[in-house]
Amino acid sequence: MTAITHPYIPGFYIGDRPKVVTSRFEYEDSYTLERYLATDGYKGLEKCLAMSPAEMHDEVRNSTVLGRGGAGFPAGVKWGFTPQGVWPRYLVVNGDESEPGTYKDRLLMERDPHQLIEGCLIASYAAGLSQCFLYVRGEMALAQERIAVALNEAYAAGYVGKNILGTDFSLDIVLHWGAGAYVVGEETALIESLEGERGMPRLKPPFFPAAVGLYGKPTIVNNVETLANLPFIAHQGSSAYTAIGTPTSPGTRMVAISGHVKRPGVYEIINGSTTFRDIIYGDEFCQGICDDNELKAFVPGGGSAPWFLPDQLDIPFEGREAGAAGSMLGSGAVMVMDSTTDIPEAALTLTRFYAHESCGKCVPCREGGTWLLRILERVCSGHGTTADLDQILEVGESICPGDMPHAASERLGLEAVPFPYKMTTICFVGPSAYAPLHSALTLFRDEFEAKVVPAPTRVSIPVTAG
Amino acid sequence: MSRLTDHNVIIAREIISRYPKPKSALIPLVHLSQEQNGYVTDDAMRHIAELIGVTPAEVFGTASFYEMFKFEPVGKYVINVCGTMSCALLGAGDLLHHAEQRLGVKAGGTTSDGLITLEPAECQAACTEAPCLQVNYRHKYRVTTDDLDQLIDDLRAGKLADEIPPHGTLGRTRQHIPDDRGVGAVHPDQVTGGPAWIPMDPPADEGK
Ligand SMILES: Cc1cc2nc3c(=O)[nH]c(=O)nc-3n(C[C@H](O)[C@H](O)[C@H](O)COP(=O)(O)O)c2cc1C
Numbered sequence: 282m283t284a285i286t287h288p289y290i291p292g293f294y295i296g297d298r299p300k301v302v303t304s305r306f307e308y309e310d311s312y313t314l315e316r317y318l319a320t321d322g323y324k325g326l327e328k329c330l331a332m333s334p335a336e337m338h339d340e341v342r343n344s345t346v347l348g349r350g351g352a353g354f355p356a357g358v359k360w361g362f363t364p365q366g367v368w369p370r371y372l373v374v375n376g377d378e379s380e381p382g383t384y385k386d387r388l389l390m391e392r393d394p395h396q397l398i399e400g401c402l403i404a405s406y407a408a409g410l411s412q413c414f415l416y417v418r419g420e421m422a423l424a425q426e427r428i429a430v431a432l433n434e435a436y437a438a439g440y441v442g443k444n445i446l447g448t449d450f451s452l453d454i455v456l457h458w459g460a461g462a463y464v465v466g467e468e469t470a471l472i473e474s475l476e477g478e479r480g481m482p483r484l485k486p487p488f489f490p491a492a493v494g495l496y497g498k499p500t501i502v503n504n505v506e507t508l509a510n511l512p513f514i515a516h517q518g519s520s521a522y523t524a525i526g527t528p529t530s531p532g533t534r535m536v537a538i539s540g541h542v543k544r545p546g547v548y549e550i551i552n553g554s555t556t557f558r559d560i561i562y563g564d565e566f567c568q569g570i571c572d573d574n575e576l577k578a579f580v581p582g583g584g585s586a587p588w589f590l591p592d593q594l595d596i597p598f599e600g601r602e603a604g605a606a607g608s609m610l611g612s613g614a615v616m617v618m619d620s621t622t623d624i625p626e627a628a629l630t631l632t633r634f635y636a637h638e639s640c641g642k643c644v645p646c647r648e649g650g651t652w653l654l655r656i657l658e659r660v661c662s663g664h665g666t667t668a669d670l671d672q673i674l675e676v677g678e679s680i681c682p683g684d685m686p687h688a689a690s691e692r693l694g695l696e697a698v699p700f701p702y703k704m705t706t707i708c709f710v711g712p713s714a715y716a717p718l719h720s721a722l723t724l725f726r727d728e729f730e731a732k733v734v735p736a737p738t739r740v741s742i743p744v745t746a747g
Numbered sequence: 748m749s750r751l752t753d754h755n756v757i758i759a760r761e762i763i764s765r766y767p768k769p770k771s772a773l774i775p776l777v778h779l780s781q782e783q784n785g786y787v788t789d790d791a792m793r794h795i796a797e798l799i800g801v802t803p804a805e806v807f808g809t810a811s812f813y814e815m816f817k818f819e820p821v822g823k824y825v826i827n828v829c830g831t832m833s834c835a836l837l838g839a840g841d842l843l844h845h846a847e848q849r850l851g852v853k854a855g856g857t858t859s860d861g862l863i864t865l866e867p868a869e870c871q872a873a874c875t876e877a878p879c880l881q882v883n884y885r886h887k888y889r890v891t892t893d894d895l896d897q898l899i900d901d902l903r904a905g906k907l908a909d910e911i912p913p914h915g916t917l918g919r920t921r922q923h924i925p926d927d928r929g930v931g932a933v934h935p936d937q938v939t940g941g942p943a944w945i946p947m948d949p950p951a952d953e954g955k
């Protein structure tokens with residue numbers, strides 16, 4: 282067992298910042314049970330089993346660890362939403378990571394599968410969940426393989442299965458794998474898919490999965506990174522966790538920074554206080570923009586998020602502040618565009634993604650997304666007119682009526698419109714086809730106008746009979 | 748031979764037994780059939796329907812929703828070139844174009860020898876390693892056009908056979924729950940009380 286020898290680990294750089302979830306990444310054999318046990322593995326589970334389920338639940342509640350799947354809801358609070366006396370309750374792990382720009386859950390599954398398994402055990406013990414399904418995105422063959430091996434090891438060693446560590450806590454963890462559909466990451470679609478159906482989101486409210494989920498039973502859906510935090514919380518205590526980060530955003534967060542930066546990668550940052558400037562320009566992170574170009578814009582929180590400008594660089598990685606500034610942190614994905622970027626083309630890649638991924642259940646998304654794509658393709662290929670730009674806003678209005686969030690811009694004299702938006706769709710796929718395009722068009726309208734010609738004025742010729 | 752083989756039926760039954768309801772095994776079983784045949788055949792879907800107690804139309808209904816399932820033969824190697832934002836910013840468009848030229852097929856097509864299918868793809872959760880692609884869902888990072896040429900040559904020469912199994916095979920190790928360690932899946936309607944480790948009276952873990 283030796284520390285990492287090769288100079289470059291995809292997606293990860295060594296630093297001396299506090300590590301909650303990536304502490305083993307520096308070892309080449311980080312995914313083995315042997316390495317896990319040699320680095321405090323399953324110690325959190327032992328402490329957890331020495332507590333009562335209620336005490337463990339309190340630890341997680343006190344840690345106020347926020348969900349890392351996108352919505353940022355406190356995990357301990359969500360677990361408390363299961364109705365009393367209704368059994369069984371299930372745990373479904375959301376490992377469907379496919380939001381554009383996001384790259385963290387796959388790393389956690391490939392490099393530290395036992396940490397995730399331990400997280401599943403702690404959550405199930407505390408919240409009384411009697412079976413766990415670990416749903417891994419279909420396209421992640423290596424993650425599936427590593428988790429299968431890790432589960433086989435953990436069953437053999439008595440960490441998973443019947444009477445874990447000799448207690449009356451028993452849990453099966455079942456590896457499940459998908460088959461390629463972004464929308465399945467939405468928690469109710471994930472449940473549909475796990476029931477063997479087409480992965481289409483369910484209408485909610487009234488019923489959220491915590492009340493009516495898998496097979497109609499109470500179900501907790503948590504993101505991979507959320508659960509990966511639990512071994513640390515159980516082992517070191519919630520106060521060690523809240524000692525990192527800020528009161529509203531405790532702990533650390535994995536953030537993937539991609540696009541035009543010198544050192545793209547996945548970094549575990551201190552939550553809440555690290556700013557976008559630190560991440561993009563900081564020495565221990567991305568070290569600035571490629572070729573020392575100017576920064577033009579960046580996506581702060583995954584493909585669905587409205588864009589930020591250099592004006593917003595000093596905003597910290599904190600949900601409320603990002604929301605007030607007109608966007609969201611979503612899944613922890615920053616995509617950076619430098620001055621050479623063709624903004625309409627960049628927006629096109631996202632609109633194409635969301636239009637393609639519409640499940641077709643609701644009209645504004647199914648039709649609206651496709652229209653946005655058609656219009657934008659026309660604009661980008663040089664066949665658009667100024668009327669097309671207004672048409673984009675009009676179609677967008679039918680998906681997200683009312684004010685759309687966007688960032689402030691000193692150059693344009695624009696004030697920020699805060700998050701969130703209103704929506705006419707069942708889930709966020711429809712609005713996501715529009716939100717980035719809307720902010721691109723609002724913040725860089727000149728670039729769109731440079732691609733279009735004036736709309737022809739219509740001349741009506743009166744037709745008279747006889 | 749496109750129903751599941753006897754060997755795969757044993758694997759299928761084990762997978763089914765892990766779920767409280769058999770239909771939950773649908774997607775993993777369609778994957779299993781794709782692993783066996785390289786794509787999803789009608790006979791395989793009929794067979795899966797028998798195994799999980801639904802109609803063949805239901806199997807097709809679900810399977811056709813998901814992009815990884817192919818209902819026509821594809822190449823032994825499927826190359827997916829990511830074209831979403833982070834990869835597009837770093838030259839994914841050129842990479843796909845180069846692949847088309849090099850393979851002599853348009854994106855979506857299969858080479859005439861049936862070896863390689865080229866597909867445009869969406870974000871592969873490797874955005875920091877852009878531009879990237881997958882061969883049978885195994886990632887290749889920071890791919891240059893030279894890397895791509897080398898990859899195609901290696902695939903043609905059979906040099907990557909150990910690293911990349913034929914299309915349809917995902918994880919090469921399967922989960923196996925030993926009989927004496929597994930708790931076993933129970934139909935949700937047959938569960939009456941709470942789990943053994945939760946103190947039932949009073950319900951202590953709630954309502955704070
Ligand atoms: C369209 C859509 C896609 C989503 N994709 C994912 C995903 O890939 N992974 C994930 O963990 N959450 C995803 N989510 C969020 C989930 O619905 C859910 O909020 C999350 O898994 C809850 O876990 P958490 O509380 O631990 O964050 C998605 C949501 C939407 C609307």
Ligand code: SF4
Pocket residue numbers: 464481482638639640641642643644646647706707708709710711712
């Ligand atoms: S918003 Fe789009 S993806 Fe979501 S349910 Fe409606 S049609 Fe499906």
Ligand code: FES
Pocket residue numbers: 381382383829830831832833834835869870871872873874877879
């Ligand atoms: S954009 Fe290509 S992997 Fe995410």
